[in-house]
Amino acid sequence: MTLIFPSKPAPMVDIAGLSEKFPVNRIYCVGLNYKDHVVEFGEDPDKVDPVFFMKPADAVVANGVDVTYPSKTSNFHYEIELVIAVGKQAKNVNVEDAKDYIYGYAVGNDLTRRDLQLELKAIGMPWDISKGFDHSAPISAIHPVSEIGHPTEGRIWLRVNGEIQQDGNINQMIAKPSQIIAALSQLFVLEPGDLIYTGTPAGIGPVVAGDVMEAGIDGIDRLTTKII
Ligand code: MN
16 A cells, blocks of 8 residues: 555654653543633533543644744633543543553643634534644643652642743642543543643633743643743
8 A cells, every 4th residue: 555645653742751752642632620710711610511622633742842823813822731641542441440541641731712712612613723723732741650650639830921820739620530531431432642631720811922831730740832
């Protein structure tokens, strides 16, 4: 079999302490997974559940790599998030077994065209174009479970130009990593190489060209991204 044009190699994410790379298969995302963010997003945390959406695998951007301000938005937002890296195929797994499928964890930024998201949400249309655009998924190196275990608490924070904007704790997540993997594995066959962005705490806001976002999750890593 020959190809009519060369296929692109899988997008790659660094693994802390290893020369091997993590080849990205799919990027899943969880929305509305911190109560204080659900409230700031204008929803009632007692009436909505976390939601799933996706980004293309080649949206990943490594730590320290600049992101160009995207087209078709004038309200471009950051969202600091814990990212799960899937290491084994997972299909219909139980919450009790879900941790076995996690290779490691990283720090991610779910970049969002907020104006488009709110317009599409208001008319009940899919918000893919507000979330799944080019370079919309900055991510730190992945830290294997064999090194850091399964973090259940730790400050999750983001600064813009040195000023703190988001400041929460991953222990505030509504759906925990095991519950997220169990739920997603009922909807999709998860594969090694899948990344799951697990939602953001309160404090979302805009950035413009020239801004520098520094973010981190204590016990995992930091992630710095400049908008140009
Ligand atoms: Mn998000």
